[in-house]
Amino acid sequence: MAASAPRGICAAGHPVTASAGAEVLREGGNAVDAAIAAMLVSWVAEPLLTGPGAGGYLLVAGAGVEPALLDFFVSAPSGDPANRGDLLAVDVSFGDALQVFHVGAASCGAYGTPAGVVAAAQRWGSEPLDRLAAPAARLAREGVPVNRQQAYIFDILAGIIDSDPTAQAEFAPGGRPLREGEPFRSAALAATIERLGADGAAPFYTGDIAAAVAGFLGERGTALVAEDLAGYAAIEREPVRVSYRGRDVLTNPPPSAGGVLIGLALALLDRTDGPAGAAALVDVMEAVQSERTPAFLDGLAEPGFADRLLASRLGSTTHISVVDAAGMACSVTCTNGEGCGLVVPGTGIHVNNIMGEEDLSPLGFHTAPAGRRMPSMMAPTAVLGPDGELELVLGSAGSNRIRSAILQTVVNVVDHGLDAAAAVEAPRVHFEAGTVYAEPGVAGLDALRAAGRSVVGFRDRNLFFGGVQAAERLPDGALRGAGDPRRGGAVAVADRPASPA
Numbered sequence: 001m002a003a004s005a006p007r008g009i010c011a012a013g014h015p016v017t018a019s020a021g022a023e024v025l026r027e028g029g030n031a032v033d034a035a036i037a038a039m040l041v042s043w044v045a046e047p048l049l050t051g052p053g054a055g056g057y058l059l060v061a062g063a064g065v066e067p068a069l070l071d072f073f074v075s076a077p078s079g080d081p082a083n084r085g086d087l088l089a090v091d092v093s094f095g096d097a098l099q100v101f102h103v104g105a106a107s108c109g110a111y112g113t114p115a116g117v118v119a120a121a122q123r124w125g126s127e128p129l130d131r132l133a134a135p136a137a138r139l140a141r142e143g144v145p146v147n148r149q150q151a152y153i154f155d156i157l158a159g160i161i162d163s164d165p166t167a168q169a170e171f172a173p174g175g176r177p178l179r180e181g182e183p184f185r186s187a188a189l190a191a192t193i194e195r196l197g198a199d200g201a202a203p204f205y206t207g208d209i210a211a212a213v214a215g216f217l218g219e220r221g222t223a224l225v226a227e228d229l230a231g232y233a234a235i236e237r238e239p240v241r242v243s244y245r246g247r248d249v250l251t252n253p254p255p256s257a258g259g260v261l262i263g264l265a266l267a268l269l270d271r272t273d274g275p276a277g278a279a280a281l282v283d284v285m286e287a288v289q290s291e292r293t294p295a296f297l298d299g300l301a302e303p304g305f306a307d308r309l310l311a312s313r314l315g316s317t318t319h320i321s322v323v324d325a326a327g328m329a330c331s332v333t334c335t336n337g338e339g340c341g342l343v344v345p346g347t348g349i350h351v352n353n354i355m356g357e358e359d360l361s362p363l364g365f366h367t368a369p370a371g372r373r374m375p376s377m378m379a380p381t382a383v384l385g386p387d388g389e390l391e392l393v394l395g396s397a398g399s400n401r402i403r404s405a406i407l408q409t410v411v412n413v414v415d416h417g418l419d420a421a422a423a424v425e426a427p428r429v430h431f432e433a434g435t436v437y438a439e440p441g442v443a444g445l446d447a448l449r450a451a452g453r454s455v456v457g458f459r460d461r462n463l464f465f466g467g468v469q470a471a472e473r474l475p476d477g478a479l480r481g482a483g484d485p486r487r488g489g490a491v492a493v494a495d496r497p498a499s500p501a
Contacts, residue, residue, distance in 0.1 A: 032123075042320070075372060084221055107354070195209065278438075
């Protein structure tokens, strides 16, 4: 959609989430205020994929702000491995592809979203946190009807929901996972959101909520201990900056993996002439995938790793995107993984299963040193034009497909001249483990097959290929946004409020 939006624009994974961000912009809040309010509402509107037990990243860029990346992703726990239970494997079907996720108490790492919310509000926000938290708390009490896309997620994650009575009570109160039109509500989650707004992050890391989480999980075989939460903090980092077609692309730096891999892919494409087709994209995806070696994963924790990697190769990962009236942008990606299947009683906190994600542990489960941020593919990203002005802010959900979804959206906008909506909706490919996965409508698949590529064609557009939410600022200051239909994304425009009568 396109609009001249004096107050700004918010793209998110659910219409209710996007509307919450736009309302804050309409009332005069800035892009970070809007992103925080939308993020908290997403805990209610998109409850299986995010929440207070999750982690993520937040990028700020654009007018009036030095670009920065706030890292509040999940960190590896430090508890005695002898006390850790077994991971529970659950098959999740995307229709044309099957993925195995691992849940249970052993899959939990130290969460970061409460710390991230508070740090972002203190660093860049202009509105009181309790005011930003109030809409999410109200919606958690009243309930948000499950839409079609969220109902699909409830359905495919039924095995996780059914893995423990606490998750069943929260997400399947009628004895089965919630279906389209049925409301998700949680009085306990509402109270937890209000605590965050009133008391900040302390209760979640050193107070009664932290004690409840550590105690509950500790009885069920977790490696997450109270000390892991007490020692957690959000970290501000300098974004990775890569040139592409005369623009600067800012994205998530190490120790996250996704941003540097996206940067490498864009820099490789920048060496080519003209827009990349499917074959060129797959070649670049394969080249980038080959970099994800044990040495790469070890190096992510080293200072200066991104610069060294890019120099040596080039010669010299629910998501919310917001742009406000001044041109300041905020891009925030959060994930609960799929959740561990355990909801801490009295809190509404469905704790993450990040330590059970194969994508994040390619060297084996529980091999990351205690306290290390897990190497996520999440990569909130901004594109600055030749004049340094913001052109595009975006990010995606989608596990390993995050980097390919973001890469193709940037290429679609910059190389093919598509507007944000068309760029997000265009069919996608993804290369992994020797196989090309493709949505209907991708050109050049016959040539890929003729070249010996193994191609799996999906019958329909699918959330397997990510969920990009993007906002675009045009040279005249007009704003356009795109919510990915694969994940029920939506855009809300914050026009100026009507003058009082």
